[in-house]
Amino acid sequence: MFDVLITGGRIVDGTGATARHGNVAIRGGRIAAVGDVTGEAARTIDAAGKVVAPGFIDPHTHFDVQLLWDGAARPALEHGLTTIVPGNCSLSLAPLKAADRSRVVGMFQQIEEMPPEAFTEAFEWCWEDFAGYREAVARHLSINVAPLVGHSVIRLWVMGEAAQQRAATSDEIAAMQDLLRACLDAGAVGLSTSFVDIDENGRPVPSRFAQFAELDALCAVLGEWGGRMLQCVPEFYAVDLTIARIDQLAELSLRHGIPTTFSPLFDSTQAPDNAPRAIARVEEQFARGARVWPQMQTRPIDISFSLLRPSLFFARLPRWVRVLRQPLEARLASLTDPETVERMVADLGPDGGERMMGGLVVRGGDAAPQAYVGRTLSEIARERSQLPARALIDISLENGLDVAFLSAAQGHESTERIGPMLAHPLMHIGASDGGAHIASFATYGDTGYLFSEFVRKAGALTLEQAVRKITSETADIWGLKDRGRLQPGKAADVVVFDDRTIGRGEERAVFDLPGEGMRYVRDAVGIDAVLVNGEVAWAGGRYADARSGVFCN
Amino acid sequence: MRDEAVIVGAEIAAGHDGAAELLVTLRYPNGGRAQVAIDAEAGFALMRNCGVSDLSGLEGQPWRRMLEGAETCSMS
Numbered sequence: 001m002f003d004v005l006i007t008g009g010r011i012v013d014g015t016g017a018t019a020r021h022g023n024v025a026i027r028g029g030r031i032a033a034v035g036d037v038t039g040e041a042a043r044t045i046d047a048a049g050k051v052v053a054p055g056f057i058d059p060h061t062h063f064d065v066q067l068l069w070d071g072a073a074r075p076a077l078e079h080g081l082t083t084i085v086p087g088n089c090s091l092s093l094a095p096l097k098a099a100d101r102s103r104v105v106g107m108f109q110q111i112e113e114m115p116p117e118a119f120t121e122a123f124e125w126c127w128e129d130f131a132g133y134r135e136a137v138a139r140h141l142s143i144n145v146a147p148l149v150g151h152s153v154i155r156l157w158v159m160g161e162a163a164q165q166r167a168a169t170s171d172e173i174a175a176m177q178d179l180l181r182a183c184l185d186a187g188a189v190g191l192s193t194s195f196v197d198i199d200e201n202g203r204p205v206p207s208r209f210a211q212f213a214e215l216d217a218l219c220a221v222l223g224e225w226g227g228r229m230l231q232c233v234p235e236f237y238a239v240d241l242t243i244a245r246i247d248q249l250a251e252l253s254l255r256h257g258i259p260t261t262f263s264p265l266f267d268s269t270q271a272p273d274n275a276p277r278a279i280a281r282v283e284e285q286f287a288r289g290a291r292v293w294p295q296m297q298t299r300p301i302d303i304s305f306s307l308l309r310p311s312l313f314f315a316r317l318p319r320w321v322r323v324l325r326q327p328l329e330a331r332l333a334s335l336t337d338p339e340t341v342e343r344m345v346a347d348l349g350p351d352g353g354e355r356m357m358g359g360l361v362v363r364g365g366d367a368a369p370q371a372y373v374g375r376t377l378s379e380i381a382r383e384r385s386q387l388p389a390r391a392l393i394d395i396s397l398e399n400g401l402d403v404a405f406l407s408a409a410q411g412h413e414s415t416e417r418i419g420p421m422l423a424h425p426l427m428h429i430g431a432s433d434g435g436a437h438i439a440s441f442a443t444y445g446d447t448g449y450l451f452s453e454f455v456r457k458a459g460a461l462t463l464e465q466a467v468r469k470i471t472s473e474t475a476d477i478w479g480l481k482d483r484g485r486l487q488p489g490k491a492a493d494v495v496v497f498d499d500r501t502i503g504r505g506e507e508r509a510v511f512d513l514p515g516e517g518m519r520y521v522r523d524a525v526g527i528d529a530v531l532v533n534g535e536v537a538w539a540g541g542r543y544a545d546a547r548s549g550v551f552c553n
Numbered sequence: 554m555r556d557e558a559v560i561v562g563a564e565i566a567a568g569h570d571g572a573a574e575l576l577v578t579l580r581y582p583n584g585g586r587a588q589v590a591i592d593a594e595a596g597f598a599l600m601r602n603c604g605v606s607d608l609s610g611l612e613g614q615p616w617r618r619m620l621e622g623a624e625t626c627s628m629s
Contacts, residue, residue, distance in 0.1 A: 236569070237574075237589055237590035237591070238587065238588070238589040238590070239587075239588070240587055264569055266569060268566065268576070270564050270566055270576055271576060271588045274588070301568070301569060301571065302567070302571055303567050303568075303571065303572065303573045304571045304572070305572070305573065309593075310593060310597055311572065311573050311593060312565055312572075312573035312574060312575055312593045312596050312597070313565065313573040315563075315565050315573070315575065315596065315600075315607075315608050316565065316607065316608055318606035318607045319606075321597075321600070321606045321607075322606050325597055410567035410573075411566055411567025411568070412567070412569075413567075437570055437571065440570060440571045440572075441571045
């Protein structure tokens with residue numbers, strides 16, 4: 001008797017093997033059999049015409065806070081993700097002394113854009129050490145969690161205020177090593193660090209004050225633990241610095257026998273040599289035996305702005321720059337002055353901004369005019385019998401300037417270039433940032449987009465290659481031995497999807513955070529069912545009351 | 554040729570956090586080139602430091618003008 005029998009699907013087992021028809025049997029949270037298997041089952045899932053694959057793994061998220069009230073990390077799970085890695089970019093919620101909470105909350109708010117209520121109303125702080133955080137999260141998990149511990153919080157625990165002021169002494173480094181050992185013992189899968197991030201006051205996060213000797217000593221601990229992961233955010237805004245970090249990570253990898261990964265790596269048609277140069281350096285370092293996995297996201301980058309703050313979107317329009325970088329009162333005065341506005345519109349040329357602004361989309365949000373949300377400025381301007389540039393100004397004024405406009409796919413957008421990079425054997429598909437930047441854009445649906453854009457549309461990867469990339473390959477890189485393959489004995493993390501339709505829904509604003517905070521999300525498309533450790537966690541468009549997620553390493 | 558790097562181009566680019574950034578191209582005295590992306594705050598500071606309100610005015614400006622405000626980098 002099986003617990004679950006998934007019948008009649010095309011099995012893509014995560015190894016890269018060609019899809020084959022068959023059944024998947026589950027018992028006791030594990031894959032019991034795959035292929036020509038029949039028998040009684042407590043629950044049968046008809047997967048005829050669908051793909052049955054291992055659950056997807058997201059190696060770069062910031063769900064640390066959300067997991068305290070939402071064990072499914074919604075909507076990540078419904079997109080087929082069964083394992084997530086939080087704690088990236090040097091920041092985790094443990095170990096963290098009570099006295100340092102407000103400091104770290106500020107850092108998280110900077111990254112995640114969570115409202116303050118998320119930290120004061122949604123859960124009770126009942127931990128300081130990593131084991132305590134694990135216990136607080138584990139009681140209601142629907143998704144598996146493979147957490148990193150943040151270098152910045154380790155530093156803060158040991159050094160206090162000085163963590164953001166100076167290099168560590170040898171005694172402090174030794175204390176950090178002991179603390180990291182305790183975190184790994186409590187279930188952390190590795191360490192994250194950052195050379196880029198800032199706190200809410202614009203100050204570098206603690207990890208940025210570390211000298212190489214400190215990082216080297218911490219990586220020695222990762223080596224002691226059988227080779228756990230070091231994740232790092234390099235200076236991704238300058239490729240030469242990124243390449244220098246690749247070399248540094250390679251040295252740490254070789255010296256301590258650890259895997260390393262850095263994120264993000266973006267492609268840019270404006271700087272077309274950047275990503276290929278970084279990848280070439282990664283190839284050189286792998287040839288030496290180092291493991292330095294670059295993470296690249298699938299989704300393109302949109303530009304979003306409102307007239308509340310100056311945006312470089314207007315940097316080629318001197319008059320707009322002069323008006324918009326004024327203080328608010330003066331800005332409003334200029335934007336309501338007919339003569340000034342007439343000149344601003346005239347600056348766009350005879351089409352009144354149709355070419356530059358017509359494609360902008362009005363986004364949802366707190367003050368968004370609902371009649372315009374999701375529509376292009378071109379369409380709205382026609383309806384209002386205005387030129388697009390004037391419509392942009394007027395709609396903004398009518399709503400206290402708090403209207404966000406989106407210019408889609410302005411970066412990392414060339415499918416032709418990115419497809420082969422994603423398919424590269426040394427490219428780690430990730431960097432979704434799930435759970436971060438929540439008020440700026442949706443970080444969900446990257447896996448659906450992988451299939452819709454790079455498998456179906458571009459043919460850059462086969463179905464089997466794409467599944468392998470985000471299942472067994474990710475599990476192997478991170479040492480998650482129990483995950484990523486539909487093989488007898490493995491954990492029964494399974495996703496059933498339609499490979500003809502899998503994708504991501506349109507971005508939309510929802511107000512489902514503590515304090516009715518707003519975030520952008522995307523719904524899943526083409527996903528039929530998601531099972532976590534053998535239990536149905538999402539099916540038929542609804543979340544089940546499963547609590548089968550675990551901490552895994 | 555000057556004895557320090559100069560800005561030879563600047564384009565609007567999409568930053569990973571969804572904000573528009575400036576992708577600034579520098580040319581070094583030895584002829585080498587490099588690009589660096591700076592966020593809106595640093596970008597406007599650069600334009601202000603250079604006394605320009607159009608990107609084309611940045612060409613030929615010394616790289617040092619970028620330093621002010623360059624500490625503010627986007628979060629990952």
